[in-house]
Amino acid sequence: MAIATINPATGETLRTFEPLSDEAVEERLARAAAAFAGYRLTTAQQRAGWLRSAADVLEADTKAVAELMTTEMGKTLAAAEAEVGKCVKALRHYAEHGEQMLQPRPADADAVGAVEAYVVHQPIGAVLAVMPWNFPLWQAMRFAAPALMAGNVGLLKHASNVPQTALYLEELFRKAGFPDDVFQTLLIGSGQVEAVLRDERVAAATLTGSNAAGQAVARTAGDVIKKTVLELGGSDPFIVMPSADLDRAAEVAVTARCQNNGQSCIAAKRFFVHADVAEEFTRLFAEKLAALPVGDPMDADTKVGPLATESGREDVERFVSDAVEKGATVVTGGKRVDRPGWFYEPTLVTDVTPEMELWTDEVFGPVAALRTVADLDEAVRLANEHVYGLGSNLWSEDQGERLRFIRDIQSGMAFVNGMTTSYPELPFGGVKQSGYGRELTELGMYEFMNAKTVWIGPPSSRQDEGDTATASE
Template identity: 65%
Template sequence: MPIATVNPASGETLKTYDALSAAEVEQRIATADAAFAAYRNTTFGDRAVLLGRAADLLEEDQQDVARVMTTEMGKPLAQARAEVAKCVKAMRWYAGRAESLLADEHPSAADVADSGADRVRVVYRPLGVVLAVMPWNFPLWQVVRFAAPALMAGNVGLLKHASNVPQTALYLEDLFRRASFPEGCFQTLLIGSGAVEDVLRDPRVAAATLTGSEPAGRSVASIAGDEVKKTVLELGGSDPFVVMPSADLEQAAQTAVTARVQNNGQSCIAAKRFIVHTDVYDEFTRLFTDRMRALRVGDPMDEDTDVGPLSSERGRADLEELVDDAVGRGAAVLCGGQRPEGLGERGWYYAPTVLADVTDAMRIHHEEAFGPVASLYRVPDLDAAVRLANDTPFGLSSNVWTRDDGDVARFVRDLQAGGVYVNGMTASHPALPFGGVKRSGYGRELSGHGIREFCNTTTVWQRA
């Protein structure tokens, strides 16, 4: 795949970049390794000043960076600005809290005595150079939610970003340079996916984090496993959005639309399967479909646009194949189901779509639909809702709409997911751990859990 900015609203190639040579990659790894040797000894206060400066610069650049992201991958401009603001918030959150999150831990006096020591403490030390393999759908946020905690912990980063967002990738390297991080603390590698293995196998690279597709995760995990290196993976999702009889249907339907079409429907944590109790199915379906049909599809640079283009022609083709398969096997199209008239040939647009009568014979039941397509299911009771919600190879997050405490307790106990969001939509926040189970990956990002993923948890046992 070429390293290039291709505007998904027009299909026009705007900029192309040469991949780094093997010698250039080697130089960058050596620079990162040298940077870590010194940077690991800086204080939390030193790092907080640097990260705070990066947050200030990013905030100043908000409009320009947002336009770059929209140009490269098509998200509506307002959502791109919100992504920048979210990154600024996360940087400041970690700058202010990393020291306390990684403070030494002290077992109880009784446990210390029982261990035979006079003093025991647990300390967190950085691992070293961390390779980040990141996707295009949230090209700033996915990187910052790794970089902010990793840098505050004393690690250094190498970024292999998706090949269709090179300008965003280069901006991030420049941002940390302008913030006065030491040379080599954060570098972008403009390389193709085929060059990742050599970087990951390099003994100077200590660990890796990947957000992306299941095949990409399997590849990185297998290489890292062979090298016995730590990884954190956040992969695909097919999150359920369960609506029970006690739900506020107006609010549930409005939130369901946002949960499905955020980022043009290209989000791992977007709700994709809408599982609705039969008592409220008809009313919810009407409310939801009316709102999906009313969404404005168009130029993502237009402030009035709700849904922009998909990021690539291949991505749209994949989505069309899933919809065509479902319709061919009996699914009903309640709205959408095609390229929007007047837009579909200029750019990679697809109309917001609602499919009903979805069954497990259809590919869309088992595969992630990465675009603005919702699958509707009718269930007779709570047991059926839980079974259907779990009937997926993924387990990233889940959304539950109910005002019944018994329902909530059951969903929290039995849903196979990394998160259960009750009467709201899944969203990541720096204070909350984020990640999944099953084929959605392993490990956690954000919060104290995330910053400790790339630390060596060291027991210090001491006698006088």
């Protein structure tokens, strides 16, 4: 894929970039290593101050950055502005709490025969972040804010269709006053990633993206014994039980499926609805989906913009066609919008079965797959049969059902009476083929730090004698 800004609302190529040469990448890696040598010695207070400054700069740039993201990948302007605000919050969260997160963790010195024992978390070096286009600012900030607060330096390989957002991130941290080269954007193709990861000056990697990309990064990192964190695909279940507030559940279901034009790993994708309320919920869900305004993402009234790429829309069309051919029913939507750009109607497909690609694959577009179930046990069983385990949702007022859902659902996150989302205050990540490791909170910071055990013993007898002699003299 060319490194270029292509407006998905029009299909127009606005700007292209040449990938960095191998010589230029080598220079960037040398600069990252030199930057880490000094940056690791800065204090937590200094790093917190730079993060606060970055938050201020980003907040002031909200309008321009939001318009840039909308132009590059098609999210609505309102969603882009909200994404900027979320990044500002994350920067301030780590600025406020990072110093406490980095305090030594005391251990039981008596139990280990020490005068003092504790664990200190220390930075490890340059961390390579391979990031996707769907949340071009937030995905990168989930890595950058904790990594920079920890004392690491960042190397960002962003998706090839959001190069200007990627370059803005480098500029942001420079404008905020961070030391030179502490955060660098590498405009490189996917074929150059392996060499960067293998370089001894790169300590670890984090990737958010496809399973194929995750496998490639994990394979290389394993070969050179480097830590990775992977956030891969998701096909989150959204379970609706008879005790739920159906109107509210349907309203949130629309947002949970169509947020970011349906292009989110944690978007609800498979909807399991109890038979007693399936007819009513399906009606409400379909009506609310059909009412969503689709159009120019820069328009304040638009709720669903274009898909980010032409190939992405083709994938969505293939999934829906395959489901219909195998017996599914399209209740609303189900076709592309007749206008320039890569638009697709918000769609509800019912009678979905595990034989359909709409069920087995991750669908990146505003298409909901619904299946009626007899009870919670069936819903959880079907949800768990999928290879992914990122987020999950239950709508129920029954405490017993809630506890069983939390206990039995195979996912990294479980949300009850709300949609899956991410917060700096909560760990983010999945299980099974959705990846491993956690982002956000102190856990996300510790993923790329050395948890160093410190054991300090009592003074030696020779030292005691020396102290006594000195005292007598």
